Amino acid sequence: MQAWIVVGGAENFELLRERDFDICGFKASRRKQSGEMRPGDRLVYYLTKVVQFGGIVEVTSTMFEDTSNFGLRSEGKQGEEYPFRVQTKPVVIPPQGHYVEVREITDLLEKTRTLGPQRLGIAFQGNLHRISDADYLQIERLLQANVDG
Numbered sequence: 094m095q096a097w098i099v100v101g102g103a104e105n106f107e108l109l110r111e112r113d114f115d116i117c118g119f120k121a122s123r124r125k126q127s128g129e130m131r132p133g134d135r136l137v138y139y140l141t142k143v144v145q146f147g148g149i150v151e152v153t154s155t156m157f158e159d160t161s162n163f164g165l166r167s168e169g170k171q172g173e174e175y176p177f178r179v180q181t182k183p184v185v186i187p188p189q190g191h192y193v194e195v196r197e198i199t200d201l202l203e204k205t206r207t208l209g210p211q212r213l214g215i216a217f218q219g220n221l222h223r224i225s226d227a228d229y230l231q232i233e234r235l236l237q238a239n240v241d242g
Contacts, residue, residue: 096135096229097126098204098222101165103140106147107189108164114150114183118165118175120220127156127177127221135184137224137232139195139217141168146193146232148186152179187239198235202228 099117109117117136119127130152138147160176167173196210203225205216216222224232 094133094135094226095129095131096137096224096226097130098137098139098217098224100139100141100217100220100222102168103143103145103147105165106138106140109138110186112163114148114181114186116163117150117152117179117181118163119156119177120167121174121176123221124177126223127179130156130179135229135233136181137229140192141217143192144195144213146195146236148192149184149233149236150181150186151184153182154180185233185236185240187236191239191242193232193235193239198231201231204228 099119132153132155134152136150136152138149139145140147156177156179158176159178160174163175165175195205195213199205199208199210199213204222205213208216
């Protein structure tokens with residue numbers, strides 16, 4: 094299993110929630126990375142602007158291309174498409190308002206430890222990032238704690 098961070102806006106995350114997290118789309122620049130995804134991989138949603146981890150889904154298909162619009166919007170480029178997609182299913186999805194505040198856990202993650210809370214933007218530039226198993230397990234544990242309440 095490979096774990097990934099998907100970077101996007103909270104609005105896109107809530108759109109995927111309305112679909113019961115059945116699919117995840119990636120920008121055209123992420124063809125190679127999304128093509129490396131396999132069933133069983135995990136996707137952690139990092140929500141820009143609010144700087145939170147929103148939830149985790151499991152990849153249930155290999156990547157496929159579909160240019161139909163299913164509602165995702167880029168914060169940076171109006172009209173940008175998300176043509177590369179994988180089918181997914183929810184793993185850990187806390188209720189709205191119970192996400193993990195990334196600024197509060199920077200010291201717990203390999204990906205952010207050396208940057209600290211003020212420089213998080215550097216760690217999450219771009220739409221898609223591989224993360225270590227250790228980081229994935231830490232994020233999953235924190236999100237699950239927010240589900241269990």
